[in-house]
Amino acid sequence: MMNVLSNTAARAQEQSIPLCGPGSVHDLPHCPPGFGLNSRLNAAPLLSLHSSPRAAKPQKELSPEEQQELRRKINSRERKRMQDLNIAMDALREVMVPYASSSSSPSHSHVPGAPPGRRLSKISTLVLARNYILLLGSSLQEMRRLLGEVSIGMGVSTGPVPRLLFAGGWPLIAGPRQLLLTHESLISSAPSSSSSSSAASSSSTAAKCATVPPGPMEASLAPVHWSCVGATGVPPCPCGVCRLSRFNHSKSAPRFSK
DNA sequence: TAGGCCATCTGGTCCT
DNA sequence: AGGACCAGATGGCCTA
Numbered sequence: 310m311m312n313v314l315s316n317t318a319a320r321a322q323e324q325s326i327p328l329c330g331p332g333s334v335h336d337l338p339h340c341p342p343g344f345g346l347n348s349r350l351n352a353a354p355l356l357s358l359h360s361s362p363r364a365a366k367p368q369k370e371l372s373p374e375e376q377q378e379l380r381r382k383i384n385s386r387e388r389k390r391m392q393d394l395n396i397a398m399d400a401l402r403e404v405m406v407p408y409a410s411s412s413s414s415p416s417h418s419h420v421p422g423a424p425p426g427r428r429l430s431k432i433s434t435l436v437l438a439r440n441y442i443l444l445l446g447s448s449l450q451e452m453r454r455l456l457g458e459v460s461i462g463m464g465v466s467t468g469p470v471p472r473l474l475f476a477g478g479w480p481l482i483a484g485p486r487q488l489l490l491t492h493e494s495l496i497s498s499a500p501s502s503s504s505s506s507s508a509a510s511s512s513s514t515a516a517k518c519a520t521v522p523p524g525p526m527e528a529s530l531a532p533v534h535w536s537c538v539g540a541t542g543v544p545p546c547p548c549g550v551c552r553l554s555r556f557n558h559s560k561s562a563p564r565f566s567k
Numbered sequence: 568t569a570g571g572c573c574a575t576c577t578g579g580t581c582c583t
Numbered sequence: 584a585g586g587a588c589c590a591g592a593t594g595g596c597c598t599a
Contacts, residue, residue, distance in 0.1 A: 380576090386586075388575070390587070395574090430572060430573090431573085
């Protein structure tokens with residue numbers, strides 16, 4: 310998992326010695342909060358917790374000690390938050406590592422699992438996980454199609470097919486505008502005579518997209534081409550994958566409840 | 568040595 | 584009001 314704790318911060322974390330914050334260098338007299346590694350603070354007001362120009366509501370005056378304590382508290386919280394995020398990332402990385410080990414393009418640093426034995430980067434882990442989920446979706450879609458064929462071939466009504474496989478609440482992609490397969494849509498979108506499976510058609514759709522190259526592992530190992538969606542001068546990719554609302558940077562996007 | 572990756576600090580914004 | 588979340592900035596470490 311954490312096979313490479315390469316940088317100083319990681320080592321400090323391992324030793325429970327944060328670089329800054331409580332018990333860190335920032336607690337030392339020569340390094341008060343706000344005068345640590347961030348030299349940009351020289352240009353920014355130090356600890357403007359009570360003097361923000363846009364802070365309309367009056368805030369209680371804090372002594373330097375109280376400001377320092379508050380800053381420590383906030384830093385500690387943020388550190389904890391990032392550490393929790395890293396724990397979750399490690400858990401995801403642990404799951405995804407086996408699927409990244411077969412990388413065939415070790416040259417790209419964003420390609421998951423490039424050099425064997427090296428830890429997946431965060432972005433590689435996320436890209437790999439995303440593509441793997443899409444792959445699982447395609448597989449499930451193919452399984453649905455086969456089940457439908459078997460049911461029809463045996464003269465069995467399509468009713469008994471497990472409902473979970475038809476509409477299990479999993480947002481699968483049957484077409485560019487279709488996220489959830491229903492029983493009817495499955496029947497209508499899966500011609501039994503065609504030799505091309507739904508998964509194949511899905512991957513053929515993906516094959517037209519630079520973001521999702523053909524082939525399961527190839528797709529999983531594909532680097533992200535962010536320009537695929539909404540880049541200036543570049544028409545949005547029409548493929549089903551890219552039509553997913555992936556990169557909504559809108560500030561008004563609702564957050565998940567905690 | 569440049570570039571990638573990362574941890575941390577920090578201020579701003581949003582939510583409860 | 585306090586906490587969570589986010590993004591920018593910064594500096595350290597590692598690898599090609």
